[in-house]
Each structure stands twice: as C-alpha cells, then as structure tokens.
Amino acid sequence: MTPQEIQEKVNTFMTDRLEYEPSAIAPEAELKRDLGMTSLDAVETSIFIKRTFGFQPERGAIKTLVTLQDLYDYIARNI
Amino acid sequence: MKRYALVTGASRGIGRAIAIELAKDGCSILLNYKSNHAAAQEAKRLIEQAGGEAELMPFDVSQPDAINAALDKWFAAHPDDYIDVLVNNAGIVDDEIMLMMEPEQWHRVIDVNLNGFFYCTRRVIEGMVMNHHGRIINISSISGQAGYPGKVNYSAAKSAMIGVTRALATELAPRHITVNAVSPGLTETDILKQSREYTRPEFMDVKNYPMRRLCRPEEVAYLVSFLCSNRSDYISGQVIGINGAAL
Numbered sequence: 357m358t359p360q361e362i363q364e365k366v367n368t369f370m371t372d373r374l375e376y377e378p379s380a381i382a383p384e385a386e387l388k389r390d391l392g393m394t395s396l397d398a399v400e401t402s403i404f405i406k407r408t409f410g411f412q413p414e415r416g417a418i419k420t421l422v423t424l425q426d427l428y429d430y431i432a433r434n435i
Numbered sequence: 436m437k438r439y440a441l442v443t444g445a446s447r448g449i450g451r452a453i454a455i456e457l458a459k460d461g462c463s464i465l466l467n468y469k470s471n472h473a474a475a476q477e478a479k480r481l482i483e484q485a486g487g488e489a490e491l492m493p494f495d496v497s498q499p500d501a502i503n504a505a506l507d508k509w510f511a512a513h514p515d516d517y518i519d520v521l522v523n524n525a526g527i528v529d530d531e532i533m534l535m536m537e538p539e540q541w542h543r544v545i546d547v548n549l550n551g552f553f554y555c556t557r558r559v560i561e562g563m564v565m566n567h568h569g570r571i572i573n574i575s576s577i578s579g580q581a582g583y584p585g586k587v588n589y590s591a592a593k594s595a596m597i598g599v600t601r602a603l604a605t606e607l608a609p610r611h612i613t614v615n616a617v618s619p620g621l622t623e624t625d626i627l628k629q630s631r632e633y634t635r636p637e638f639m640d641v642k643n644y645p646m647r648r649l650c651r652p653e654e655v656a657y658l659v660s661f662l663c664s665n666r667s668d669y670i671s672g673q674v675i676g677i678n679g680a681a682l
Contacts, residue, residue: 396607396609
C-alpha cells in the first residue's frame, strides 16, 4: 500500500467515521488540539487500523502520536 | 442486516422473558446460560414459537476465558455482524446476614452479578463503537436501591450496576450507544425462591405491596424492549424502577 493510499483511507475515516471537519484535515494537524481526538476516538482509530491495515496497534500507541502525519507514518512503519 | 441481541442468564425468569420479547421485536437472540441446558432449550423453543430465532451460547459470565471463547467463535462465524443489544441479566443470590456470610458467598455473588457485567460488556462494545449504535441494559434490582437484611452481597452488586450504568453511559454517548439500568422489585421468578425473602411472610404477603402483587417477568421485558427500540435514542444513563410503587 502506498503512502498516498494510507493517507486517503485515514482521512476518509477521520471525516466519515470520527466526523472531524474536512477543512481541519492536514498532515500537520495535531490530533488532539486541532482535530479534538478523544480517548474513545483513539480506541476507534486503533480498531480501524486493525481492520483496515491488518495489524493491532499497541495499547495506548495512538495517544502518543501528535500529528496526523505521525499517524500516517506509524501505519506505514507497521503495515 | 440482522440485529443481534445477547441476553445473559436467558434460560429462565426475567432473562427468558426479555429474550422472547426482543425476539418478537426482530432481534436474533444469542441465548446465554450457564448450565441448565434443558431450560435453555425450552427458552429457545418459546422464542421460535413466538416467530423469532435464537442460538444457544452457554458460558459462565464470571469466567472471562469462557466468554471470550464463545464470542470469538461467534464473531469468526459472523465476520460482518456485531452485537447491537446486550442485556446483562445473569445473576445469582446467596443470602445470609452479614455476621454469618462467608467470604466465598460475597465473592461469588459479586463475580456473577457485577464482574460478569464487566467481562461481557468489555467484549461486546467494540462492535457497537465501530457501528456507532448499540443498546446496553443492565438489570439492577430494588435491592440495589433499598436495603434488605441478608442481601449485603447482592445489594452491593446491584447498586454497583447503577454506578456502572451512569459512568458507561457518558463514555459511550458520543457513539450513540445508550446504557440504562432496569431495577425490578420482587419478581415472580425461580431466583426469588432461593432468596431470603421467600421464607419471610412480610415479603411474600402481597398485601404488603401497593399494587397487591409482585412484578411479572414480562413487565420487565416490555420495558427492556422499549429501551432497545429506536424510540429511546435519547434515554441513557437512567435507572428505571419497575416495582409497582414499592419504592
């Protein structure tokens, strides 16, 4: 899977499932401060990654990421 | 898409009545019970007689490994489905006045009536969260709201069900999952016959109750049916008594 495909899938999840503002979606956007990611959002993101990219993020791993780009990179490293 | 409802302790009493009612509402029932296979078969038969469908899912709600084994198997066979309704009903009594209560009596009642809630709910809510919909009903009791002698363990577990309901409701509200507790008064079930109240005339004489009768399992089921319907989308974190004005 290319970085572009990862980005598209994650962005679609962010807007369609977590209902984040499309205009706020950008690689440099901070998950908590700019997108408003909650603990429940982080858990749902973790389940989304497991189902979409085929690996289970370590417990609490998503909450350690700062930006959306960090999330893309994390997925790319573990896929 | 089928709507699946897991009802714990559904082979008899309130659980069975709830399972039948939810089946009438169109849910496909996952009928949990611990060991009474004959009663579970009879409950399944009654559900089918009412036009519904059910599959038996035996496990002990106090044993997380058994829960996970049963649900892993179910999820593997239903990769595109999730459990939209969970009714945490399984419960036991082991009444004794505090001075005589053994630690085992305390732990056993807490394990089934309270820890069972945690183990089952923890395993089921992932699907609800991912589907942004779900209904969790916790069966509490009037014993969790009012105190009765000989029921310290049961009252502890049932009042805890009220606390967990309120806390979990706030956690899951952003995913449109409602969590409510139903709190029946003394109900005409087999478990009542194992309760201390059953041997006490002041509890069993219906003249002592405002409506001159006990609660019927079906009446609890009607309330659960409503709370699982789309008419109750905005009702969450509530404890609804069904006790004929006894409290």
